Amino acid sequence: MSNNVKVAPFLKWAGGKRQLLNQIKERMPKEYNDYYEPFIGGGAVLFELQPEKATINDINTSLINVYRQVKDNTEEFIELVNKLDSEMWEDGKEYYLDIREKYNDKLLKNEYDLELAALFTFMNKHCFNGLYRVNKKGLFNVPYNKSRRTSIEEEAVRETAKFLKTVNILEGDFEEACKDAKKGDFIFFDSPYAPLNPTSFEAYTKEGFDVESHKRLAQLYDELTERGCYCMLTNHNTEFINELYSNKGYRIDVVSVKRMINSDASNRKGEEVIICNY
Known part of the structure; x- marks a missing residue:
């Protein structure tokens, strides 16, 4: 170990x-x-x-997509998540709901890519208790948690990505x-x-x-x-x-x-x- x-x-x-x-x-x-x-x-x-x-x-395809993107595209993932944090509007709830809508639009198109992983991670830190819940259509519907905290710690993600390179990731x-x-x-x-x-x-x-x-x-x-x-x-x-x-x-x-x-x-x-x- x-x-x-x-x-x-x-x-x-x-x-x-x-x-x-x-x-x-x-x-x-x-x-x-x-x-x-x-x-x-x-x-x-x-x-x-x-x-x-x-x-x-x-x-959960979206969750596994995050792990794969962190493993394979670490720096691009960090850059995109930081961009989402930096662009957060004064109205946090409105911004969160906009991000959630973008995320669900990509789900409907089966676009499991780097952008979806970043959107997922942002919502994970800004939704109620990190809960992942979907409706009958498979769309994410968890409300905003009123937080404006940063979504990731860059060095922790980099170190975790190094470890994930040794891991077999299935979905x-x-x-x-x-x-x-x-x-x-x-x-x-x-x-x-x-x-x-x-x-x-x-x-x-x-x-x-x-x-x-x-x-x-x-x-x-x-x-x-x-x-x-x-x-x-x-x-x-x-x-x-x-x-x-x-x-x-x-x-x-x-x-x-x-x-x-x-x-x-x-x-x-x-x-x-x-x-x-x-």
């Missing part, structure tokens, strides 16, 4: 694992071969561990992302959360992540266990998740977390599970 402490997440991500890093590291296998993260999100665990051989994936289904995982490899699953209320599933991408997706993920976890892979999975501590993974010999640890997204401060404390097959 690298000791480059400057490498760090440069995107905010709802459900990110920064607050659980110590608990996750404590439960890591002592040794493993290749690293896989099929739901990369903001990449807190990846950037903390900095494994020598890593494969990351997400079904698609989580099952496909794990097809090459073999005995001794480590797979960290930070899938979209199962709902605390069983009747509601939030749309992370227009494809969503429904009950059947969680069941399919549990089946994959079992298959990878049989393959001899080390697997760790995190999610809400719900009856549904416990039913999927209990009675299989897996270690299920319950940990306390703060939920930053909930608008009601009294509901910001919660529990998650860390499930390991070793």
Whole structure:
């Protein structure tokens, strides 16, 4: 593993694992071969561990486009994001909504390019809690957070880009992302959360992540266990998740977390599970 402490997440991500890093590291296998993260999100665990051989994936095409642009076009990406910051109008909300409209226009045209990555990053720092949410048409609809902060720290992005050059970046289904995982490899699953209320599933991408997706993920976890892979999975501590993974010999640890997204401060404390097959 690298000791480059400057490498760090440069995107905010709802459900990110920064607050659980110590608990996750404590439960890591002592040794493993290749690293896989099929739901990369903001990449807190990846950037903390900095494994020598890593494969990351997400079904969110816009998110993966950002990682690829940072990896391949670092300086151009930094220049474009800084330009968006420098041109911000006096009316921050109006400017943000204009940027959001440009972003959604490009989504409709399937223009996954350097400009889209810059627009995504600007909105990530200026939308409510770094939340990525889309409507039924697949268009981004998160409101402005009233911030005028700069969107990136240049040196952090440069150092992170250097690390990303060693990483295999995929875009698609989580099952496909794990097809090459073999005995001794480590797979960290930070899938979209199962709902605390069983009747509601939030749309992370227009494809969503429904009950059947969680069941399919549990089946994959079992298959990878049989393959001899080390697997760790995190999610809400719900009856549904416990039913999927209990009675299989897996270690299920319950940990306390703060939920930053909930608008009601009294509901910001919660529990998650860390499930390991070793």
